[in-house]
Amino acid sequence: MKTKTCHLTAEIDLSAISHNCNLLKRIAGNPRLCVAAKCNAYGHGIDIVLPAFETANVDMLGVATIAEAEQLLELGWKKPILLFGSEFSIYQSEQKQEIACRLVNNEIRLTAMRDDDVEFISTAAKKLKKTAKIHLSLDTGMCRMGLNEENLLSLIDKIAKEETIEIEGFYTHFASADEADHSFADLQLRRFKDFNKTLLDRNIKIPIVHAANSAAVLNLTDVGFNMIRPGISVYGYTPLPGLSNSCDLKPAMKVISCLTVIKKIPKGSYVGYGCTWHADKDTVIGLVPIGYGDGYDRRLSNRGLMKIGSDYVPVIGRVSMDQTIVDLTAIFNKNAKVTVGSEIVIIDNNRDSKNSVESIANMLQTIPYEIVTRIGPRVKRVPVYGS
Known part of the structure; x- marks a missing residue:
């Protein structure tokens, strides 16, 4: 069995990310591409994935916080950065003015929400x-970010009086583009198009118009406008059940470790906190140095699967903060050469595997986003090409 030098690693396949970017652009008719890179590039490591975005000629990156935007600058990102979140609105005047100067000086695009946002930026x-x-955001039905039509028109009128502000972009966000029933997404799209027509009728032409998140790119038609804004699909996953294999997205993350302890326990032994697993025969167990403190979900206790070579090994007992125990008995019964240091795949980047991101998400009745964004900082991200 293969051995590893790093005890806990997430291999991030940069060629997969570049492939996914190009695939999504082709599906949408080759518009501009704004990649959602928030939450540490959906857990993949923003410092690791930037070269893939550069290779794929990504036009813009979208983030949730000012700190995320400024981190991109520190990492050397030269193209536009769009700030999705409403954080700017919460600061008091003096601090807000200082932040506004940083945003403008670094050419970070704010999503303006209030009159005083405009005043401070101006x-x-x-x-x-x-x-x-x-950029400006129209709330077409998600009731999160964005303004209604009346308030957005009022804000646009205010901006029109400011010679130092350019409305570069205008967008909305779909609430249910991942559903089989498109009726609400179609309603949102119709509202967005109608408002865009209202702007054009007023001779207000905004250069960049964008609406399509990952689900919209993959599941809806006529939503590309002149920029798309995917997130999870860039990293190889889709919110649409059953679509992954047909659309050729390539998962980018593979979490691997090694066995740190192997021991034999007698029949009748209990394993882990709470004594939730009972050995009904003599058993060989192995320790894996990952736990819920690293984002390996505690709900995988007595349910999860990991992989050694081509063999799946079950998680037994409760997942601890730093360690998880697996049952190696079946592998040892095959006389496989498994030793301390043997590689074990915790999360596989083969979506057909029983321990892929999507398989784990299905087991836990959650979404791929939660699985990848929870992978913690103790898991060392390393770039690979074509893993």
């Missing part, structure tokens, strides 16, 4: 002698 732009580019 003041910063005048001070820096720059034109600030912003």
Whole structure:
């Protein structure tokens, strides 16, 4: 069995990410591509994946927080950055003005939500002698970010009086594009198109119009406009059950470790906290140095599967904070050469595996987003090409 030098690693396949970016652009008719890179690139490591975005000629990155935007700058990202979140609105005047100056100076695109957002950005732009580019969001039915039509028109009228602000982009976000029933997504799309027509009728032409998240790109038609905004699908996963294999997305993350302890326990032994697993025969067990503190879900206790070579080994007992125990008896009965240091695949990047991201999500009745974004900082991300 193969041995590893690092005890807990997430291999991130950069060629898979580049492939997925290009695939999504082709599906959508080759518009601009804004990749959602928030939450540490959906758990994949923003510092690791940036070269893949550059290879795929990604036009813009979208983030949730000011800190995420500034981290991209520190990492050397040169293309536009769009700030999705409403964090800017919460700060008091003095701090807000200082942040506005940082955003404008670094050409980070704010999603403006309030009149005073515009005022602070305008003041910063005048001070820096720059034109600030912003995006606006229309709430077409998700009731999260974005303004209703009346308030958005009012904000646009206010911005029109500001010579130092350019409305670069206009967008909405779908609430249910991943559902088989498209009726609500179609309603949102119709509202978005109608409002865009209202703007055009007023001779307001916004350069970048975007609406399509991953589910919309894969599940809806006529939603590309001139930029798409996928997230989870860039990393190889889809929110649409059953579609993964047919659309050729390539999962980018593979979490691997090695066995740190192997021991034989007699029949009648209990395993782990709470004594939830009872050995009904003499058993060989192995310790894997990952736990719920690393994002390996505690609900996988007595349910999860890992993989050694081509063999699946079951998780037994409760997942601990730092360690998980697996049953190696079947492998040892085959006389397989498994030793301390043998590689074990915790999360596989083969979506047909029983321990793939999507298989684990299905087992836990959750979504792939939760599985990958929970992978913690003790799991060392390393770039690979074509793993």
